[in-house]
Amino acid sequence: MxxxxxxxxxxxxxxxxxxxxxxxxxxxxxxxxVPNLVYKDDSNWIPHLRQDIAKVFDxxxxxxxxxxxxxxxxxxxxxxxxxxxxxxxxxxxxxxGQKQPTGGIGFFECIEDDQAxxxxxxxxxxxxxxxxxxxxxxxxNFGEKDAYWGLLIENFTDMGSYRMNYNxxxxxxxxxxxxxxxxxxxxxxxxxxxxxVQDVFVRxxxxxxxDPDYRVGNxxxxxxxxxxxxxxxxxxxxxxxxxxxxxxxxxxxxxIMKAMKPIxxxxxxxxxxxxxxxxxxxxxxxxxxxxxxxxHGNLNLWGKLIFLWRFKRRKFRTMVGxxxxxxxxxxxxxxxxxxxKFAEENVVPLDYYDQTILTWIGDFNPKMIRVIExxxxxxxxxxxxxxxxxxxxxPFERHPIIG
Numbered sequence: 001m002x003x004x005x006x007x008x009x010x011x012x013x014x015x016x017x018x019x020x021x022x023x024x025x026x027x028x029x030x031x032x033x034v035p036n037l038v039y040k041d042d043s044n045w046i047p048h049l050r051q052d053i054a055k056v057f058d059x060x061x062x063x064x065x066x067x068x069x070x071x072x073x074x075x076x077x078x079x080x081x082x083x084x085x086x087x088x089x090x091x092x093x094x095x096x097g098q099k100q101p102t103g104g105i106g107f108f109e110c111i112e113d114d115q116a117x118x119x120x121x122x123x124x125x126x127x128x129x130x131x132x133x134x135x136x137x138x139x140x141n142f143g144e145k146d147a148y149w150g151l152l153i154e155n156f157t158d159m160g161s162y163r164m165n166y167n168x169x170x171x172x173x174x175x176x177x178x179x180x181x182x183x184x185x186x187x188x189x190x191x192x193x194x195x196x197v198q199d200v201f202v203r204x205x206x207x208x209x210x211d212p213d214y215r216v217g218n219x220x221x222x223x224x225x226x227x228x229x230x231x232x233x234x235x236x237x238x239x240x241x242x243x244x245x246x247x248x249x250x251x252x253x254x255x256i257m258k259a260m261k262p263i264x265x266x267x268x269x270x271x272x273x274x275x276x277x278x279x280x281x282x283x284x285x286x287x288x289x290x291x292x293x294x295x296h297g298n299l300n301l302w303g304k305l306i307f308l309w310r311f312k313r314r315k316f317r318t319m320v321g322x323x324x325x326x327x328x329x330x331x332x333x334x335x336x337x338x339x340x341k342f343a344e345e346n347v348v349p350l351d352y353y354d355q356t357i358l359t360w361i362g363d364f365n366p367k368m369i370r371v372i373e374x375x376x377x378x379x380x381x382x383x384x385x386x387x388x389x390x391x392x393x394x395p396f397e398r399h400p401i402i403g
Contacts (some may be wrong), residue, residue, distance in 0.1 A: 006260050008128060015117055016077070016115075017075055017076060017077050017078065017083075017115060017116055017214055018075070018076050018080040019072060019073050019074075019076075019119055019120070019123050020073060020074050020075075021072070021073050021076050021236040022071075022072035022073060022074060024255050026096045027074065028072075029329065030074055030082050031072055031074050031085045032050055032053065032054075033082070034074065034082060034083075034084060034085040034109045034110075034194070034277070035047055035048075035109050035128060037082070037083070037111065038109045038110065038111060038168065038364075042168075044158070044159060044160075044166070045160075045166060046159060046166070046289045046292060046293045046297075047296065047297030048148070048159060048297065049061055049292065049295075049297055049298070049299050050297055050298055050299075051297055051298075051299050052147075052163065053107070054197070055328075056107075056141065056142050056143060056144070056148070056398055057070060057072065057087070062142065062143065064089075064091045064142055067091045067092040068089060068090050068091025068092060068142075069089065069090060069091075069131065070087060070088065070089035070096075071087070071088055071089075071124075071353065072075050072085065072086070072087045072088075072107075072126055073085065073086055073120065073123050073124070075110070075116045075119050075120050077116070078243065082109065083110065083111045083112075083113060083116050084108075084109060084110030084116045084117065084120050084358060085107065085108070085110070085120070086105055086106075086107065086108045086109075086120040086121065086123070086124050086129050087104075087105065087106055087107040087108075087109075087124070088103060088104070088124035088125075088128050088136075089103060089104055089106070089140065089142040090103035090104065090128060090131055090133055091142070092266075095133075098135070098279065099215050099397075100134040100135050100138060100213070100389075101133045101134050101135070101136040102133060102134070102136065102387075103128040103131065103133035103135075103136050103137075104137050104138055104139075104140040104142065104164065105121065105124045105125070105128075105136055105137075105138035105139060105140070105275070106138055106139040106140050106141055106142065106148060106149075107139070107148065108120065108121075108139050108167075108171070109167075111173070112168070112170050112172075113221060114174070117174040117178075118174075118178065120174075121174070121178050123387070124136075125390070129390050133390070134389065134390055135387060135388065135389045135390060136387070136390075137183060137385055137386065137387050138151075138175070138180070138386055138388075139151050139165065139175075139386075140190050140213060140385060146163070146322065146323075146359065147164075148165055148185070149164035149165065149360075149383070149385065150165060150186045150360065150383030150384055150385050151165065151167060151170055151171055151172060151175060151383055151384050151385075151386065152166055152169075152171075152381070152382075153164055153166050153185075153382050153383060153384045154171075154381060154382035155380055155381040155382070156168070156169055158380065158381065159289055159290075159293070159322055160289060161188075161287060161289060161357055161359075162287065162288035162292065162320070164188075164360075164383075165383060166389035170338060172384075176386075176387050178225075178388070179388055179392070180386035180387065180388045181387055181388070182384055182385075182386060182398070183384075183385045183387035183398060183399050184362045184363050184384070184385050184398060184399040185362070185363040185382055185383070185384050185388055186264055186360035186361070186362060186363075186382065186383040186384060186385065187361050187363060187369065187379055188357065188358065188359075188360050188361075188379070188380060188381035188382065188383070189357070189358045189361070189363075189372050189373075189377035189378060189379055189380065189383060190355060190356070190357050190358075190377060190378055190380045191356050191358075191375060191376060191377035191378065192354070192355050193319075193343075193344075193347070193348050193353055193354060193355055193356055193357060194348065194354065195376055196344070197340055197375075198346045198375060198376055200337070200374055200376060201336075201337035201340050201341055201374070201375065202247075202337070202341060203334075203337070204335075204336070204337025204341075205334065205337045205338045205340075205341035205342075207333075207334050207337075208334045208335060208337065208338040209338060210291070210331065213275050214272065214273070214274055214338065214340050215272070215273045215276070215333075216270065216272045216273070216342040217270070217271060217342075218266060218267055218268070218269060218270050218271075218342075218346065219266040219269040219270075220266045221264075221266075221270065222260060224254070224257050224261055225254070225351065227257050228250065228253040228254045228256070228257040229253070229280070230259065230271055230278040231253050231256070231278075231281060232248055232249075232250055232252075232253035232281075233277070233278050234247055234271070234278050234279065234280060234281050234326075234327060235248050235253070235325060236329060237279070237327040237329065238280075238325035238326055238327055238328060239325065249336055249366065250364070260285065262284050262312070263286065263287055263288060263402050264285065265284070265285065265319070265352075267346075267347060267350060267352075268283075268285070268300065268319050268347055268353075269281075269284065269345070270281050270283070270339050270342055270343060271285075272326075272335050272338055272339055274330065278327075279326065279327040279330045279335065280325060280326040280327060280330065280335045280336070280339060281323065281324070281325055281338040281339075281389050282321065282324050282340070282343070282385055283321070283322055283323045283324075284319045284320060284321050284322065284356065285320055285322055286311070286314075286316045286318070286319055286320070286353075287316055287317075287318035287319065287320050287321065287357065288316075290316040290318060291306075291310045291311060291315060291316060292307070293308055294306050294310065294379030295307060301373060314352050316352075316353075317352075317353060317354045318353060318354065318355050318356070318357060319347075319352075319353045319355075319356050319357075320356070320357045320358075321356055321358040322359050322360070322361065323355065324336070324358070324368075328367045335351065340375060355389055358377060358380055359373060360383060362399065364398075364399040364400060364402055365401075365402055366401065368403075386400075
């Protein structure tokens with residue numbers, strides 16, 4: 001068992017292994033190379049792009065460094081082999097939404113060795129405690145929840161989605177033996193796009209579209225600036241003020257859309273309007289891992305050429321729903337049905353996509369889960385976010401239900 005006093009590693013415990021903080025260029029290279037060791041015999045693994053991971057830990061490119069800190073470590077065995085890695089971080093925005101100062105650990109990779117895992121997790125937790133944190137969530141990202149968030153706990157055979165975590169099944173034991181508890185499950189759904197839309201959505205669509213003030217359309221012909229402005233309006237009216245979500249500004253919205261521009265398919269970026277005011281969105285992108293599986297984790301010049309060639313020739317058959325939101329004023333009016341019916345009538349005939357994957361939905365969001373299940377989507381993968389209180393006497397609380 002990996003449990004230790006107060007869930008923290010005792011520095012007096014003898015170790016044949018040593019931990020090393022990542023500081024120098026060579027340390028970074030070694031830290032980045034650990035997944036190649038862990039997954040060398042796993043044909044389902046598609047590596048994250050090293051350029052994407054590097055940005056997370058670049059103080060000039062990751063805005064969360066302005067309000068927080070991050071450190072990384074590698075673990076080295078008695079034969080001087082690097083066998084694991086981890087990162088720890090904390091930032092104001094994340095802690096502000098919690099009942100106590102809460103940090104995170106992530107980018108954890110380790111061979112199947114309890115001692116190595118314990119040393120990595122303990123080092124990260126001890127540092128977070130020294131930084132004033134009272135709890136830690138993991139594995140999470142030093143950034144937004146749309147990437148590198150959660151531990152895979154079900155379905156280790158399907159290809160993972162772009163920037164979604166994939167890991168061996170034994171990682172779960174590492175976290176739970178250490179003392180982490182399940183904070184929430186992350187549910188991933190998949191749907192065959194050739195299936196007819198269920199009657200409930202047809203009825204909702206008919207109800208909405210009987211009013212000429214409503215309209216649904218894609219983003220073909222729309223500029224990045226126009227898409228960003230409409231995204232901003234819907235986002236703020238759908239989520240701002242709920243569970244720590246802060247209002248977005250146009251600069252942030254433009255940043256998101258500019259980041260999406262190279263992978264954007266405007267045919268599958270769908271908005272709903274009421275009297276020409278945007279009130280909902282259903283934004284999708286192609287499943288990029290269907291292309292990135294051919295670049296082997298490196299978007300260098302050759303990787304970019306491979307990507308551009310396959311992207312322009314639409315060498316993908318899956319689209320990923322990255323975000324779905326409805327202005328709170330229009331909840332219960334069937335807007336989601338109108339957007340889903342629009343996709344059936346306008347996306348399916350393109351014959352670009354066979355299936356759609358929906359980005360994870362927390363088990364704390366039963367309303368959205370019902371919408372997805374009514375659509376006929378199948379639950380095909382689960383991830384989990386775990387939490388550990390440094391004060392083991394504190395009663396554990398799961399993520400509150402929203403609705």
